[in-house]
Amino acid sequence: MNVALAKTGSGRAVSDLFASAEGLLPGSPAIKAARRQAFETYERLGLPHRRIEEWKYTDLRALVGEVLPLAASPDAGALSKAADAVKAHAIAGARKLVLVDGVFAADLSDVKAIAAEASVKTLRETLEKDAGDILTTSSTDAVISLNAALATDGVVLEIADGAQLSAPIQIIHVATAASASAYSRSRVRIGKGARATFIESFVAAGAKAYQVNDAVIVEIGDNADVAHIRLMDDAPDAVNITSQFVTVGADTKLNFFNMTTGGAVSRLQGFIKLAGEGSELSINGVNLLKKTEHGDLTLVVDHAVPNCTSREIFRAVIDDRAHSVFQGRIIVRPDAQKTDGKMMTRALLLSDEAEADNKPELEIFADDVSCGHGATAGALDDTLLFYLRARGLPEKDAQALLIQAFVGEAIEQIADDDLREHVVGMAERWLERRS
Amino acid sequence: MPAVQETVERVKRIDVDQYRYGFETLIESDKAPKGLSEETVKFISAKKNEPAWMLQWRLEAYRRWLTMTEPTWARVDYPKIDFQDLYYYSAPKPKKTVTSLDEIDPEILKTYEKLGIPLREVAMLEGVEPKPGEEDPNRRKIAVDAVFDSVSVATTFKAELKKAGVIFMPISEAIREHPELVQKYLGSVVPTSDNFYATLNSAVFSDGSFVYVPPGVRCPMELSTYFRINERNTGQFERTLIIADKGSYVSYLEGCTAPQRDENQLHAAVVELVAHDDAEIKYSTVQNWYPGNSEGKGGIYNFVTKRGDCRGNNSKISWTQVETGSAITWKYPSCILRGDNSRGEFYSIAISNGFQQVDSGTKMIHLGKNTTSRIISKGIAAGKSQNTYRGLVTAHRKATGARNFTACDSLLIGDKCGAHTVPYIEAKNSSATFEHEATTSKISEDVLFYCIQRGLSQEEAVGLVVNGFVKDVLQQLPMEFAVEAQKLISISLEGSVG
Numbered sequence: 001m002n003v004a005l006a007k008t009g010s011g012r013a014v015s016d017l018f019a020s021a022e023g024l025l026p027g028s029p030a031i032k033a034a035r036r037q038a039f040e041t042y043e044r045l046g047l048p049h050r051r052i053e054e055w056k057y058t059d060l061r062a063l064v065g066e067v068l069p070l071a072a073s074p075d076a077g078a079l080s081k082a083a084d085a086v087k088a089h090a091i092a093g094a095r096k097l098v099l100v101d102g103v104f105a106a107d108l109s110d111v112k113a114i115a116a117e118a119s120v121k122t123l124r125e126t127l128e129k130d131a132g133d134i135l136t137t138s139s140t141d142a143v144i145s146l147n148a149a150l151a152t153d154g155v156v157l158e159i160a161d162g163a164q165l166s167a168p169i170q171i172i173h174v175a176t177a178a179s180a181s182a183y184s185r186s187r188v189r190i191g192k193g194a195r196a197t198f199i200e201s202f203v204a205a206g207a208k209a210y211q212v213n214d215a216v217i218v219e220i221g222d223n224a225d226v227a228h229i230r231l232m233d234d235a236p237d238a239v240n241i242t243s244q245f246v247t248v249g250a251d252t253k254l255n256f257f258n259m260t261t262g263g264a265v266s267r268l269q270g271f272i273k274l275a276g277e278g279s280e281l282s283i284n285g286v287n288l289l290k291k292t293e294h295g296d297l298t299l300v301v302d303h304a305v306p307n308c309t310s311r312e313i314f315r316a317v318i319d320d321r322a323h324s325v326f327q328g329r330i331i332v333r334p335d336a337q338k339t340d341g342k343m344m345t346r347a348l349l350l351s352d353e354a355e356a357d358n359k360p361e362l363e364i365f366a367d368d369v370s371c372g373h374g375a376t377a378g379a380l381d382d383t384l385l386f387y388l389r390a391r392g393l394p395e396k397d398a399q400a401l402l403i404q405a406f407v408g409e410a411i412e413q414i415a416d417d418d419l420r421e422h423v424v425g426m427a428e429r430w431l432e433r434r435s
Numbered sequence: 436m437p438a439v440q441e442t443v444e445r446v447k448r449i450d451v452d453q454y455r456y457g458f459e460t461l462i463e464s465d466k467a468p469k470g471l472s473e474e475t476v477k478f479i480s481a482k483k484n485e486p487a488w489m490l491q492w493r494l495e496a497y498r499r500w501l502t503m504t505e506p507t508w509a510r511v512d513y514p515k516i517d518f519q520d521l522y523y524y525s526a527p528k529p530k531k532t533v534t535s536l537d538e539i540d541p542e543i544l545k546t547y548e549k550l551g552i553p554l555r556e557v558a559m560l561e562g563v564e565p566k567p568g569e570e571d572p573n574r575r576k577i578a579v580d581a582v583f584d585s586v587s588v589a590t591t592f593k594a595e596l597k598k599a600g601v602i603f604m605p606i607s608e609a610i611r612e613h614p615e616l617v618q619k620y621l622g623s624v625v626p627t628s629d630n631f632y633a634t635l636n637s638a639v640f641s642d643g644s645f646v647y648v649p650p651g652v653r654c655p656m657e658l659s660t661y662f663r664i665n666e667r668n669t670g671q672f673e674r675t676l677i678i679a680d681k682g683s684y685v686s687y688l689e690g691c692t693a694p695q696r697d698e699n700q701l702h703a704a705v706v707e708l709v710a711h712d713d714a715e716i717k718y719s720t721v722q723n724w725y726p727g728n729s730e731g732k733g734g735i736y737n738f739v740t741k742r743g744d745c746r747g748n749n750s751k752i753s754w755t756q757v758e759t760g761s762a763i764t765w766k767y768p769s770c771i772l773r774g775d776n777s778r779g780e781f782y783s784i785a786i787s788n789g790f791q792q793v794d795s796g797t798k799m800i801h802l803g804k805n806t807t808s809r810i811i812s813k814g815i816a817a818g819k820s821q822n823t824y825r826g827l828v829t830a831h832r833k834a835t836g837a838r839n840f841t842a843c844d845s846l847l848i849g850d851k852c853g854a855h856t857v858p859y860i861e862a863k864n865s866s867a868t869f870e871h872e873a874t875t876s877k878i879s880e881d882v883l884f885y886c887i888q889r890g891l892s893q894e895e896a897v898g899l900v901v902n903g904f905v906k907d908v909l910q911q912l913p914m915e916f917a918v919e920a921q922k923l924i925s926i927s928l929e930g931s932v933g
Contacts, residue, residue, distance in 0.1 A: 053508065334850060334851075335850075337850075347862060349862060349864070349865035349867075350865060351865060352832070352835075352864045352865050352866070353832070353864075354864075354865060355861070355862065355863045356860075356861075356862045357859070357860065357861045357862075358858075358859075358860040358861075358871075359857070359858065359859050359860070360856075360858060360860075360871070360873070361855070361856060361857050361858075362845075362854070362855060362856040362873060362875055363853070363855045364845070364847065364853060364854050364855065364875050365850075365852075365853045366847070366850055367847035367848060367849055367850050367852070367877060368850075368877055369847075369875065369876065369877070370874075370875075370876045370877075371874070371875045371876070372872070372873060372874040372875065372876075373856070373871075373872070373873050374870075374871060374872045374873075375858070375860050375869070375870075375871040375872075376868075376869060376870050376871065377860060377862035377867060377868070377869040378862075378865075378867065378868040378869065379865040379866055379868075
């Protein structure tokens with residue numbers, strides 16, 4: 001059904017926003033034209049709402065309502081606040097690339113150390129030097145178009161064929177500006193036979209009520225081995241909408257993990273295409289939600305070629321009046337024979353006002369495949385709680401133990417011991433804050 | 436496992452062109468002028484001698500329909516329907532009263548024969564009085580209501596049902612004879628504003644069955660309706676309303692066929708079920724509308740709204756469907772579990788071949804406390820068909836202790852078809868427990884090897900596995916239908932699985 005697009009106050013505001021920002025945004029004339037076109041698409045569609053099937057459970061018109069003005073470039077004060085946040089959230093041993101309010105902060109980043117093993121540029125440089133297709137993505141909707149129109153900065157990483165990174169790369173998004181929005185877009189290219197681990201972290205440095213719209217393009221060559229971890233711990237009143245476009249070559253292993261522990265409204269939409277035969281995909285996620293938080297994980301796994309395997313494990317823990325959404329779609333194209341795809345999503349409701357919506361979809365056009373999905377929703381098992389209580393554990397501790405085991409099934413999929421411990425620590429801290 | 440050559444050949448032979456019910460009966464009929472307008476609605480209402488409130492109800496639905504647009508969310512693809520190019524009412528010309536089988540219009544008699552309705556029931560349908568002494572007291576009885584194009588042509592066993600207090604009659608008669616019941620329940624489960632096709636049906640429905648089972652009565656026999664679209668370019672819009680009062684039980688069967696034609700025909704029915712405290716309704720369908728030929732030409736568009744309301748505590752509604760026909764199926768028999776401890780069930784086998792498109796499933800809406808539901812869906816796609824399961828399970832905030840189990844499995848035969856699963860699972864309170872599982876696969880080679888090693892041929896082994904695949908659902912069908920359903924599955928499927 002079409003909803004009439006009368007231009008509301010916020011609609012006009014966002015038009016003005018683009019008009020005033022257009023001149024300041026980086027890019028060659030060709031890029032400027034592409035931005036204008038993307039913005040027109042956004043203007044035509046407006047913020048996604050529940051009548052749009054893909055956004056049925058995450059109605060941005062109702063949840064967010066308006067798009068905030070672009071954040072100003074971070075000043076010295078903002079950068080020093082950001083430096084503290086980076087210190088607090090940096091993962092030991094990882095090399096950092098920091099974006100503050102959507103703008104690359106060279107002083108806070110380990111550019112030199114990374115440059116020894118990979119090529120690193122900013123989106124700003126890339127857009128100004130060559131037109132490229134970085135603003136074009138395999139899939140598009142209103143929020144992706146808005147990102148293309150307004151993307152201010154980001155990192156463009158190239159890991160050469162055969163390169164073996166000696167340390168993980170951590171991209172940290174820090175928010176310092178309150179009531180403003182940041183648009184970032186990054187691209188990570190991983191060459192044939194390369195091995196790499198990269199982490200994305202979203203954190204706040206005292207900022208409140210801000211909006212993040214991020215886009216990440218990941219292109220992985222053949223025979224590569226990649227771990228990709230995303231940790232979303234934005235401020236409790238922030239909005240984070242991230243779109244991910246991943247292409248995987250042949251005989252490659254990709255292990256992806258996402259954890260959402262913050263944000264009033266968040267959505268990660270991943271579009272993952274298996275473009276080469278013999279690849280293995282492991283995609284896992286945990287949502288830890290409380291108060292009135294709304295967390296959405298939407299994944300489209302596209303088996304475009306035969307002989308690939310995909311595994312998805314998702315766990316949601318939902319307290320108070322929070323709302324968790326999981327939409328997973330496995331597509332098996334007509335020629336993708338011998339596809340093996342499995343998806344398991346489980347939601348744990350800790351309160352009577354919590355809500356879990358699951359939509360696991362299969363879309364299959366080949367006959368010689370094995371695909372399945374499972375979904376459950378329910379409360380903690382009373383008999384298990386009783387067992388632990390009978391052994392002297394207080395109620396909250398018993399619950400915490402069971403919740404840890406519940407999310408553990410997804411977290412266990414992280415191969416790197418240190419990273420896994422780090423994520424377990426984040427989950428533990430969330431549970432401590434709860435009790 | 437890709438289909439073996441032998442299988443492929445057999446699929447060709449048993450393809451949709453082999454539709455058994457594709458004949459046309461040449462009988463005179465009484466039709467409304469083509470097209471849809473307030474005049475058409477008034478014409479139908481007048482034909483049926485309806486009271487003024489009924490006409491008003493229809494006109495309101497028609498006016499609302501004018502403001503609505505066709506739904507496009509289903510995974511089906513078809514050219515836009517010209518609603519002005521259809522006949523909305525067609526009835527066989529009234530016949531003389533007959534006293535023996537020999538006097539019945541031989542054309543209608545042949546139709547029933549071809550449909551496989553036993554002659555004795557034909558005698559009943561056509562109102563032939565049985566000769567004394569011919570009654571077989573041991574024979575299990577089924578009361579049949581036959582709907583030919585737009586009108587109900589005959590209802591059997593009326594007297595016997597009346598003795599038990601059960602009302603079973605065409606809805607057009609019920610509107611005249613039991614207006615208080617019809618007015619109370621019609622549109623109370625599927626409101627006139629529900630969706631595009633339900634609203635259209637509310638405006639132009641011509642006939643259908645009405646069942647009322649009084650408190651504490653267990654309906655003494657299976658009730659059955661046979662739908663047949665015979666006329667060219669007609670839409671069939673039937674409306675079924677079944678009410679099971681406190682503590683009663685009724686089992687209802689529905690079957691349907693249509694002649695083989697090159698044009699597409701529209702079938703937009705509405706079925707409403709109401710179960711009061713401790714009542715149970717079992718509704719079974721064997722849907723075998725003409726699916727179109729092997730090039731995808733012709734066939735029925737089956738756009739049906741079916742919904743049951745478990746209004747009372749401890750009530751139960753169970754839907755069982757075997758879907759083998761129709762060019763396009765758009766159908767979601769649902770249960771609203773309003774009463775505490777009420778239960779909804781949905782068992783489905785959907786088989787698509789040729790160019791058929793199926794988008795079917797169910798909705799289980801848990802509103803009452805300790806409500807339970809169970810969904811078992813088996814989809815089998817062959818040829819160039821698309822087969823989608825689309826289902827919703829939702830537990831309202833107050834539906835504490837709600838419980839659902841869903842299993843939907845798909846089997847693909849050949850590399851030109853598609854099988855899709857689109858479940859929506861919404862838990863809005865912590866004590867709701869939902870389990871959902873879905874698989875899509877071929878038949879395991881280990882299982883086939885095991886059977887073949889024990890002396891079965893490849894085809895027999897596949898047949899055995901497929902029978903096992905759909906067994907859970909077939910078991911839910913009443914005896915009378917299980918036989919027909921099994922035959923249908925063997926026509927649609929035998930040898931086509933590999």
